[in-house]
Amino acid sequence: MLVNVNDYQEVAAARLSQAAYDYYRGGARDELALDRNRRAFQEYAVHYKVLAGVEQVDLGTSVLGLPVSFPVMAAPTAFHGMADPQGELSSARAVTAEGCVFILSTLSNTPIEQVVEQASGPVLFQLYVYKDRGITRELVQRAERAGARALVVTVDAPVLAVREKDVRNGFTLPPGLKLANLSGVGNDDLGGGLGDYVQRHLDPSLSWRDLEWLIGQTSLPVVAKGIVRPDDAAQAAALGVRAVVVSNHGGRQLDHSPATLHCVAAVRQAVPEGVEIWMDGGVRRGADVMLACCLGARAVLVGRPILWGLAAAGQEGVRQVMQTLRQEMMEAMMLTGCSRLDQLSPSLLERLKE
Numbered sequence: 001m002l003v004n005v006n007d008y009q010e011v012a013a014a015r016l017s018q019a020a021y022d023y024y025r026g027g028a029r030d031e032l033a034l035d036r037n038r039r040a041f042q043e044y045a046v047h048y049k050v051l052a053g054v055e056q057v058d059l060g061t062s063v064l065g066l067p068v069s070f071p072v073m074a075a076p077t078a079f080h081g082m083a084d085p086q087g088e089l090s091s092a093r094a095v096t097a098e099g100c101v102f103i104l105s106t107l108s109n110t111p112i113e114q115v116v117e118q119a120s121g122p123v124l125f126q127l128y129v130y131k132d133r134g135i136t137r138e139l140v141q142r143a144e145r146a147g148a149r150a151l152v153v154t155v156d157a158p159v160l161a162v163r164e165k166d167v168r169n170g171f172t173l174p175p176g177l178k179l180a181n182l183s184g185v186g187n188d189d190l191g192g193g194l195g196d197y198v199q200r201h202l203d204p205s206l207s208w209r210d211l212e213w214l215i216g217q218t219s220l221p222v223v224a225k226g227i228v229r230p231d232d233a234a235q236a237a238a239l240g241v242r243a244v245v246v247s248n249h250g251g252r253q254l255d256h257s258p259a260t261l262h263c264v265a266a267v268r269q270a271v272p273e274g275v276e277i278w279m280d281g282g283v284r285r286g287a288d289v290m291l292a293c294c295l296g297a298r299a300v301l302v303g304r305p306i307l308w309g310l311a312a313a314g315q316e317g318v319r320q321v322m323q324t325l326r327q328e329m330m331e332a333m334m335l336t337g338c339s340r341l342d343q344l345s346p347s348l349l350e351r352l353k354e
């Protein structure tokens with residue numbers, strides 16, 4: 001019986017090829033950041049209120065002005081085609097049917113146009129900046145034309161950290177799967193593997209000036225994903241991003257990154273109120289979402305949980321994962337004595353260890 005997100009991971013492990021499972025699950029090098037992200041949630045105790053009259057709990061909020069039924073979005077993750085024949089169409093349908101926002105990776109197996117068309121709610125487009133700014137501009141224009149509601153620029157990947165299992169497995173895309181957003185611009189084949197692809201095409205010279213350039217290129221709101229430092233968050237906000245995602249790429253980039261949950265409060269303090277703080281990394285329980293919101297996140301993103309749902313049971317599996325997180329969050333809110341998200345604050349939390 002599938003009761004929690006970990007149960008979906010177990011089924012996914014049994015159904016996926018070893019190489020695909022390792023790619024989805026893995027973190028960089030010694031997987032320190034991957035473990036830290038997850039452990040951070042155990043390091044808080046919640047000083048709950050009682051007799052708070054919680055018969056009507058409202059988990060609804062908005063991100064970038066888009067109404068959402070609860071504060072969980074699908075993080076951009078590459079290659080949903082390895083988990084389900086319909087790939088990102090299945091995951092996007094499920095997430096948006098739950099009243100949540102779906103963020104499509106640049107490296108998806110389904111083109112942005114089809115995903116937006118099939119989704120019943122907002123789709124954002126995650127952007128990797130290509131060395132060839134012509135390709136970058138083309139991706140931005142394609143996302144705008146397709147109806148994406150924001151650009152989520154990933155800023156923590158000037159190079160791809162090595163995930164050692166992928167090296168041992170010789171990980172690359174299975175035959176038949178392509179980088180669907182790159183078709184027509186000549187870079188839709190992963191060829192010698194993901195690390196090699198990123199090295200050939202993505203731009204390690206990316207700097208604040210490029211972020212400024214990008215914000216000037218598009219009418220869409222821009223979100224910077226992959227920040228852990230307050231000073232970086234402040235700089236991004238000053239350039240005009242509408243949200244900052246406190247993220248270390250799910251422990252897949254710098255292995256010595258801090259746990260992202262521990263970075264949320266300081267980042268929140270460093271940027272103006274009008275700039276939203278989102279976070280991701282290790283969210284596996286509804287109570288985790290509540291903790292992140294207490295610390296100042298407007299919403300969280302989940303990466304692997306979506307992939308586990310998708311691999312375990314396709315569109316329906318993703319729907320169930322989202323519903324599980326929603327029910328768990330509802331339970332945590334009621335037991336904390338909070339019926340609205342604006343009642344969550346750091347004062348409910350005790351940090352158990354430094």
Ligand SMILES: Cc1cc2nc3c(=O)[nH]c(=O)nc-3n(C[C@H](O)[C@H](O)[C@H](O)COP(=O)(O)O)c2cc1C
Pocket residue numbers: 023024025037075076077078105106107126154225247248249250251252280281282283301302303304305
């Ligand atoms: C298999 C996989 C692929 C990913 N691909 C991308 C990507 O294409 N672009 C990106 O910005 N982040 C990517 N990420 C990072 C996620 O957006 C997100 O930051 C991370 O998964 C959150 O951690 P979680 O998996 O613990 O929820 C990927 C993560 C995973 C696990």
